[in-house]
Amino acid sequence: MLRLYDTATAKVRPLALRRPGAASLYVCGPTVYDAPHLGHGRFALVFDVLRRYLVASGLEVTYVSNITDVDDKVIERARQEGVEPGELARRYEETWWAAMDALGVLRPDHVPHATAYVARMVEVVGELVQRGVAYEIPDGVYLSTEAVPGYGLLARQPLDTLRAGARVEAVEAKRSPLDFVLWKKAKPGEPTWPSPWGPGRPGWHTECVVMSLDLLGEGFDLHGGAIDLIFPHHENERAQAVALGRDFAHHWVHNGWVTVAGEKMSKSLGNFTSLDDLLARGDPRAYRLLVLRAHYRSPIEVTPETVGQAEAGLARLDELARRFHLADPLAVGDPVAVVGEADDEDLDREAVARFVERMDDDLDTPGALSGVFELVREANAAADAGRATDAARTARTVAHLAAVLGLPLRGVRSAVEDPEVLDLVARRDAARAERRFADADALRTELVRLGWVVEDGPEGTRVRRP
RNA sequence: GGCGGCGUGGCCGAGUGGUUGAGGCAGGGGCCUGCAAAGCCCUUUACCCGGGUUCGAUUCCCGGCGCCGCCUCCA
Structure with missing residues (x-):
């Protein structure tokens, strides 16, 4: 069984499924106000591989990932460009899916949009007010973090030290600087929805609580996202669920940063790197390989050199596929159930077992990949030695394991017509x-x-x- | 100020208390090849520094140095 690091307990522990045989995952998706960058690509790939691996393990997987299509940044960007926020969001959502398709990231089973859940969010905010854990002040409705037992669990920092670090906020009417907004009362020119507190729009953290519980139900298995979402986003999601008395995610998984020149990549630092630029540069599979060669919780450095190294590794895999005439064993959209089919005589079962052992160990894709590359060498060596049957079986195993990782091999030589x-x-x-x-x-x-x-x-x- | 992570060979990047230091890339030698390419084989004095624990530490503990991140929107 898969063991994964859980941010809430700071330990690697087995993914304890709510229902045996089925896994439910909620992964925080993008806010669609700009083109995706390398970091978006990483989190999408990491959780795509997690999802594929769960499927390959024989589980029935329900994967939900949202689109945040209304928030400050969407509104601000729309204003700058002189378009409606909804139009801007739709445009960047298209960009998002185009990039995901290029990366071979499977579409989620459900893609809830924040704007489609506003009425439900209003209900939840009302319930929090009723329970006395949320309060209304002139500019909106806020959750009282002090009313939430265990606030700071994910941040792994007690409430008082979090507060000590908090800066003076613009909203001084808040009871605590850590209290966060559930409902923002409308300002002129902003999209609004009706509510008992007047027209306005929901705060960021509420949507994921409402949508995950709606689509996956209480006590769903896993909640994921990039490491920066731990605090405050996931902390505040959890706080709302706790305040509502609902059983929330049982396992929290977060992936590490993409760094460029050793620093966190971010727009404010000016070293933002567009995912589209990278994908246009070469084979999108190279980025998947680059991401998978590091552990998902480690930072990865993306430079032309590391991308080039990944491309060279990919070429080695493709060369094997060419040599053994391996047709793509699956389309990119087709997770393969390699792991569960232990009776498949066409594969090297021992190699598959080693792969599984490594993947089960907190999604050790670097280890799993090293095994795959060892198989590449074995297959070539066996073929050089004239052991064609062994070689073909090993090569097939390579193709199948790569497929579990979402890396289809290009073994088919396109016909030259010139x-x-x-x-x-x-x-x-x-x-x-x-x-x-x-x-x-x-x-x-x-x-x-x-x-x-x-x-x-x-x-x-x-x-x-x- | 509080909290946390990292520091491995030319590069990327796993991992482990102890004979043989994953894997990839790059470099060197060889085999194969008319020559190449691809492939295979071999190869290049690794674990930031200082203490400690230990029969033995890169691997555990303490301190230091360096880098990075979170505490604020952020994948």
Whole structure:
């Protein structure tokens, strides 16, 4: 069974499923006010792999990830661009899904939008007021953090030390600086919804509580997001659930930062790096491989060099797929149940078991991947030694394990149709057959100049794109 | 000020109280190849510093140095 680090207990512990055989996950999605950056890509990939692995383990997985389509940043950005907030959000949501598709991230089973849940949020805020844990002041409704037992659990910091660090807030009417807004009363020009406290809009933290409980029910298995969401976002989600007396997430999982030049990547630091730029640069699978080569809780450094290294590793996997004519064992949208099918004679069961053991250990993708690369070497070595059956089985195992990680291998050589290239290849084969090697070399030079990789095999000249 | 993380070979990045230091990338040598490419084999004096615990620490403890993060919107 999968063991994962749980932020709430600061321990690696088994994912204790609410219902055996089924896993329910809620992962905080993006606020759609700008194009996604590398950090968004990482969290999406990390939880995509977690999800795929759970599916591969034979579990029935329900994966929910939201879209925050109304908040200060959306409104501000829309104002700058002179468009309606809703239109802006729709536009960046499209950008988001395009990037996710490029990365091979599976669509969530449910994608709740904050704007579609406002009425439910109003109900919840009303319930919190009724229970006496929330209070109304002139600019909105706030949750009283002091009324919540165990506030600070996720931050792993007691309430008083959190408060000691809090800066003076603009809203001085708050009872405590840590109290957070549940309902923001409308300011001119902002989108609004009706409520008992007048027109306004919900605070950020409420949507995830309402939507996760609505779609997954109480006591769902796992709540995830990037490390920066621990405090205050997840802390405040939990606070509301506790205040409501609802059983909330049983396991909290957070992934580490993407750093650029050693620093956290963020817009305010000016080192923001666009995910689209990276994806346009080369094979999107390289970023997945780069992300998976580090443990999900470690920071990863993204530089042209580390991306290049990932691309080289990917090329090694693809080369194996080419050598063994491995068709993609699955489409990107198709998680594969490798782990549970222990009777599959076409795979190296021991290698699969090692893979599972590593993945079960807090999603040790670097370890799992190292095993996959060992198999690559084994398969090639076996083939070199003439043990074709063993080699093919090992190679198939590579393809299947890579597929569990969401990395389809490109083993299919796309047919070359360019008559000029075909002519050069044919002339080169002829030259080699007649041992006119100077001519053959010249023809290879020409093919390389046209951007092809040239490989000679027993069956003649082969060309492919790099 | 409070809380937390990290410091491994040219680079990325796992991991462990003790014979043989994952894996990838890069470099070197070799095999194969007409030559290449790909592949395979071999290879390049790793664990920030100082104490401590221990028969033995890179791996545990303490201190120091350095880097990073959270405490405020943030993936």
